[in-house]
Amino acid sequence: MTSDEFAWGYAVRREWANGSHDLFGFTPDAGTARRRLERDHSYWRLGPVRPAAVYLVAATAADVDRHPVDGCQGSCCPNSTDRGQR
Known part of the structure; x- marks a missing residue:
């Protein structure tokens, strides 16, 4: 690590x-994060299957690297735009 x-x-x-x-x-840069968010919105906008919500969250690289690839329902995953202590 x-x-x-x-x-x-x-x-x-x-x-x-x-x-x-x-x-x-994951990115430490807010501008890059916003572009990734917009790109994801654009991808799903016209499709027959759409996510319920897509948004930015404060996270660490470890949060994202260790996150399951598909179907996570964990309540301890990052879900807020606030940064700070956990």
């Missing part, structure tokens, strides 16, 4: 109607 894993940044959280979510796209 490196200290970079514990540096705060942003990730995209995609919520699904079944209560599961995805967490991806």
